[in-house]
Amino acid sequence: ILNVEQSPQSLHVQEGDSTNFTCSFPSSNFYALHWYRWETAKSPEALFVMTLNGDEKKKGRISATLNTKEGYSYLYIKGSQPEDSATYLCASRDAGNMLTFGGGTRLMVKP
Amino acid sequence: NAGVTQTPKFQVLKTGQSMTLQCAQDMNHNSMYWYRQDPGMGLRLIYYSASEGTTDKGEVPNGYNVSRLNKREFSLRLESAAPSQTSVYFCASSEPLVTDTGELFFGEGSRLTVL
Numbered sequence: 001i002l003n004v005e006q007s008p009q010s011l012h013v014q015e016g017d018s019t020n021f022t023c024s025f026p027s028s029n030f031y032a033l034h035w036y037r038w039e040t041a042k043s044p045e046a047l048f049v050m051t052l053n054g055d056e057k058k059k060g061r062i063s064a065t066l067n068t069k070e071g072y073s074y075l076y077i078k079g080s081q082p083e084d085s086a087t088y089l090c091a092s093r094d095a096g097n098m099l100t101f102g103g104g105t106r107l108m109v110k111p
Numbered sequence: 112n113a114g115v116t117q118t119p120k121f122q123v124l125k126t127g128q129s130m131t132l133q134c135a136q137d138m139n140h141n142s143m144y145w146y147r148q149d150p151g152m153g154l155r156l157i158y159y160s161a162s163e164g165t166t167d168k169g170e171v172p173n174g175y176n177v178s179r180l181n182k183r184e185f186s187l188r189l190e191s192a193a194p195s196q197t198s199v200y201f202c203a204s205s206e207p208l209v210t211d212t213g214e215l216f217f218g219e220g221s222r223l224t225v226l
Contacts, residue, residue: 009151032213043115043201044154046214089153093213097142097161100170101154 004092006102013080014110020076021105023090027071032093035064035075038104039086047075047088080109113137117202117218124192124225132187132221134202142205143185144169144215145177147198154201160185192225199223 032051036044048057053068061078087104115136141162146154156169160179176188203215
């Protein structure tokens with residue numbers, strides 16, 4: 001079982017602030033890193049799937065980077081908006097196709 | 112386009128009762144999963160089915176059984192419910208990473224309370 005950790009557990013920012021949070025995962029047997037956005041009372045939705053060391057992906061104001069050698073990924077949100085408030089989950093997939101989730105970072109953006 | 116559909120959305124059971132959570136997907140995905148979500152613990156894999164006809168244990172399989180009825184449907188059964196199984200259960204499906212991104216598509220969740 002992989003040990004996937006996310007930090008911080010929760011984060012309060014003001015509207016307009018840029019923010020980032022971290023996902024760490026075991027680098028051995030790594031296959032892919034997923035980021036999901038999970039709004040309250042809804043289902044998690046995929047943001048990014050990254051596989052290669054140095055990968056960077058961007059969707060609007062949200063971007064993510066991947067370092068498979070040291071086992072971490074960063075998620076960045078530029079100019080946070082209240083609608084960005086959600087829990088952000090990362091998950092690491094191993095070569096056996098098992099996907100293990102971290103505990104999530106809960107982001108709250110104050111207007 | 113329904114995606115992944117779970118039923119029921121809410122259920123209250125007494126200790127020792129049994130029930131089955133149903134999940135169906137209409138995206139023709141090969142892989143299906145059952146996760147449970149508990150506060151502060153993220154999503155933990157209960158069972159998964161890499162393809163029709165196969166099932167495998169995940170991180171927390173004790174107290175559960177699954178059936179991959181066909182390519183569309185994957186059910187989760189609690190034979191004798193315990194208070195520790197109070198949780199929100201999510202079904203998900205995906206294509207394998209070798210042929211696709213492998214991203215999971217989730218159902219809306221089933222909130223189960225065991226008294």
